[in-house]
Amino acid sequence: MQKRIWMMGLTSLVLLTLSVAGFAQMAENEIDQKVSALLKKMTLEEKVGQMTQVTIQAVSKTRGSENSKHELDQAKLEEAITKYHVGSLLNVYDAAHSLAHWHEVITRIQDVATQKTRLKIPVIYGIDAIHGANYTREATLFPQSIAMAATRNTGLMKQAAAITAYEVRASGIPWNFNPVLGMGRQPLWPRLWETFGEDTYLTSEMAEAYVKGSEGDDNNVAAKDKVAACMKHYLGYSVPLSGKDRTPAWIPERMLRDIFLPPFKRAVDAGVHTVMVNSTEINGIPTHSDHYLLTEVLRNELGFKGFVVSDWEDVNRLYSRDKVAASRQEAVKMAVMAGVDMSMVPYDFSFYNDLLDLANSGEVPMWRIDEAVGRILRVKYQLGLFENPYPDKSLAANVSSEASVQTSLQAAREAMTLLKNRDNFLPLRKDMKVLVTGPTANLRSVLNGGWTYTWQGNAESLYPKEKLTILEAVQAKVGKSQVTYQPGADFDKVLDLAKTVEAARAADVAVVCIGEATYCETPGNIHDLNISPAQMELALALEKSGTPVVLVLVEGRPRVITPAVEDASAILMAYLPGPEGGRAVADVLFGDYNPGGKLPITYPRSSNDLVCYDYKPVEIDDSNKMNPLWLFGHGLSYTTYTYQNLKLDKKKIGEDETLNVSLTVTNSGKMAGKEVVELYLSDLVRFGFPAGAAVEAFSGNLPETGRKPDGAVHSEQRRSDLPWAE
Numbered sequence: 001m002q003k004r005i006w007m008m009g010l011t012s013l014v015l016l017t018l019s020v021a022g023f024a025q026m027a028e029n030e031i032d033q034k035v036s037a038l039l040k041k042m043t044l045e046e047k048v049g050q051m052t053q054v055t056i057q058a059v060s061k062t063r064g065s066e067n068s069k070h071e072l073d074q075a076k077l078e079e080a081i082t083k084y085h086v087g088s089l090l091n092v093y094d095a096a097h098s099l100a101h102w103h104e105v106i107t108r109i110q111d112v113a114t115q116k117t118r119l120k121i122p123v124i125y126g127i128d129a130i131h132g133a134n135y136t137r138e139a140t141l142f143p144q145s146i147a148m149a150a151t152r153n154t155g156l157m158k159q160a161a162a163i164t165a166y167e168v169r170a171s172g173i174p175w176n177f178n179p180v181l182g183m184g185r186q187p188l189w190p191r192l193w194e195t196f197g198e199d200t201y202l203t204s205e206m207a208e209a210y211v212k213g214s215e216g217d218d219n220n221v222a223a224k225d226k227v228a229a230c231m232k233h234y235l236g237y238s239v240p241l242s243g244k245d246r247t248p249a250w251i252p253e254r255m256l257r258d259i260f261l262p263p264f265k266r267a268v269d270a271g272v273h274t275v276m277v278n279s280t281e282i283n284g285i286p287t288h289s290d291h292y293l294l295t296e297v298l299r300n301e302l303g304f305k306g307f308v309v310s311d312w313e314d315v316n317r318l319y320s321r322d323k324v325a326a327s328r329q330e331a332v333k334m335a336v337m338a339g340v341d342m343s344m345v346p347y348d349f350s351f352y353n354d355l356l357d358l359a360n361s362g363e364v365p366m367w368r369i370d371e372a373v374g375r376i377l378r379v380k381y382q383l384g385l386f387e388n389p390y391p392d393k394s395l396a397a398n399v400s401s402e403a404s405v406q407t408s409l410q411a412a413r414e415a416m417t418l419l420k421n422r423d424n425f426l427p428l429r430k431d432m433k434v435l436v437t438g439p440t441a442n443l444r445s446v447l448n449g450g451w452t453y454t455w456q457g458n459a460e461s462l463y464p465k466e467k468l469t470i471l472e473a474v475q476a477k478v479g480k481s482q483v484t485y486q487p488g489a490d491f492d493k494v495l496d497l498a499k500t501v502e503a504a505r506a507a508d509v510a511v512v513c514i515g516e517a518t519y520c521e522t523p524g525n526i527h528d529l530n531i532s533p534a535q536m537e538l539a540l541a542l543e544k545s546g547t548p549v550v551l552v553l554v555e556g557r558p559r560v561i562t563p564a565v566e567d568a569s570a571i572l573m574a575y576l577p578g579p580e581g582g583r584a585v586a587d588v589l590f591g592d593y594n595p596g597g598k599l600p601i602t603y604p605r606s607s608n609d610l611v612c613y614d615y616k617p618v619e620i621d622d623s624n625k626m627n628p629l630w631l632f633g634h635g636l637s638y639t640t641y642t643y644q645n646l647k648l649d650k651k652k653i654g655e656d657e658t659l660n661v662s663l664t665v666t667n668s669g670k671m672a673g674k675e676v677v678e679l680y681l682s683d684l685v686r687f688g689f690p691a692g693a694a695v696e697a698f699s700g701n702l703p704e705t706g707r708k709p710d711g712a713v714h715s716e717q718r719r720s721d722l723p724w725a726e
């Protein structure tokens with residue numbers, strides 16, 4: 001069994017300092033006193049409102065789309081905040097806003113909150129800024145997380161997260177629903193690309209980098225360029241058995257703790273302020289009703305101090321979808337008593353009404369309401385929102401600065417993962433005649449994926465024209481006269497194949513760009529991991545043309561391409577590399593950048609052979625023959641590296657001891673390059689169990705965890721350890 005990886009020798013980038021003076025964060029005890037004092041002044045209605053989050057659509061007149069401008073509805077906004085005391089808003093109504101519009105929206109919201117309410121409690125606005133401030137039109141966008149993981153560069157991740165935080169805050173928004181810390185171990189899942197891949201260690205490293213980049217090394221989120229991060233989706237959302245989004249996962253406790261929990265623990269240790277709940281169920285228990293995970297593990301074991309927000313509509317789904325609650329109101333009681341502090345309702349005030357009734361009848365005790373509201377207010381104080389909830393317009397000047405764009409380009413380059421390079425076919429010479437073809441060759445959207453300007457990321461007209469597609473970047477690199485373009489196929493059908501083959505024959509090389517159209521969440525569900533038949537037909541036809549083929553994969557999950565692998569001269573995995581991805585692909589194809597990315601996932605050979613690299617011996621034995629195309633960690637270079645002098649400073653180590661490993665790595669080839677050294681440990685023989693314990697472990701009797709089989713509510717439990725508890 002292979003387990004865990006260590007990394008050494010990461011090239012560390014010089015971090016750009018984006019630090020902007022902000023409010024000094026109040027001392028913790030001062031915040032606690034303020035929270036306590038405020039709670040005493042609040043009515044039950046005001047408290048329940050703080051726990052309610054609605055989407056901007058609920059307070060808007062018109063959507064913002066490719067063709068229409070978003071407009072708030074002042075009457076609805078005032079009703080939400082003054083009548084229902086709503087404490088939080090989120091999202092866009094369909095499409096990204098300009099900075100100027102964000103400033104207007106946030107200002108109008110905070111005007112109502114601070115001028116038209118009794119206690120002037122500011123609203124906390126939350127947004128999904130998954131790869132840069134992707135709901136702000138002017139923002140710097142980055143490669144999606146799966147590509148960031150391929151860089152193995154935590155310094156770069158931290159820097160990208162810092163730029164994201166800056167640009168989110170420059171939009172007037174203090175809260176980002178990222179990072180996604182689910183383990184990407186189910187390649188069918190349409191959110192695989194939002195994860196850092198299949199390895200727990202790598203995900204944990206990225207988790208810390210992301211949280212510190214977003215919140216700052218000291219987690220002073222009152223700084224004007226920082227935001228509160230939101231680790232999500234806690235826990236185990238990422239491995240639905242069926243591969244379909246928001247369907248059940250079955251994860252034994254042991255695996256949950258060994259593989260899934262550590263990244264969340266790292267984020268908690270890094271000081272993350274908020275967490276979002278897994279939208280579905282694990283082992284038959286919807287996580288929104290799971291007191292064990294949301295309170296016992298998260299609070300009591302991990303020591304998380306921030307607040308818990310539900311995912312979209314998921315409190316109500318305990319009733320409407322999961323059928324574990326007999327009514328909408330029971331669903332609210334279950335979720336709140338399990339540990340949900342804020343409900344992303346998100347379209348109406350049903351949660352507010354239900355919780356109010358439940359509190360009035362005593363079914364949800366006041367201590368639990370105070371606990372939840374206290375946690376929310378605490379984060380609002382920590383963010384400095386009580387001092388100033390308004391956008392700082394002066395930050396706008398540095399949004400999408402040249403340095404930020406360079407960081408995105410660097411990340412896209414470092415992500416590029418060379419999977420195959422027969423006889424060093426790449427890099428291409430710049431005097432070659434090139435055919436560029438395929439459905440991902442000349443679109444901007446496909447380089448970015450979902451969560452880009454719109455939820456599904458498919459509004460091509462919203463993409464800035466100055467960002468180059470792969471075709472445009474190749475043309476810019478070698479000159480238009482050397483490049484021919486044929487669409488070849490779209491995702492579903494071939495387009496003039498004969499003409500494309502003819503164009504290939506007239507060229508020295510065919511660069512065939514295949515992969516996936518944009519998608520996000522449930523609309524991205526697939527029934528088959530194989531790449532679409534039309535794209536396969538195109539690739540195979542060009543491979544038969546006699547002209548060498550380079551496959552460029554632009555995709556968020558590893559679509560099976562096996563029939564086209566053998567005859568391809570080279571294969572480059574570009575993932576979802578972001579707006580600079582076209583340039584990064586061209587840089588690598590023509591040798592202006594030496595690829596060094598490594599797969600953060602195992603690339604399957606066939607659609608029913610889905611395993612991760614940390615397999616058990618039985619999975620690769622003679623009968624089972626697990627045989628993926630490329631394992632996690634695979635990635636070629638244009639140069640060669642020699643590894644020598646591996647030394648371990650001890651032959652034996654005890655439980656808490658450190659083993660130092662050193663080696664010499666030499667670039668023994670002809671081109672400068674960056675190599676990330678990965679160290680894999682194999683547990684060749686299971687050591688260390690006294691005989692009795694081993695028997696226990698093998699028979700599946702894990703230590704008592706205290707989990708109630710139904711994940712049920714424990715309403716009598718009172719958490720008196722909270723500073724504001726009476």
Ligand code: BGC
Pocket residue numbers: 090091128177232276279311312521
């Ligand atoms: C997603 C979350 C996201 C939320 C708010 C949900 O559908 O699962 O990841 O943060 O919407 O947009």
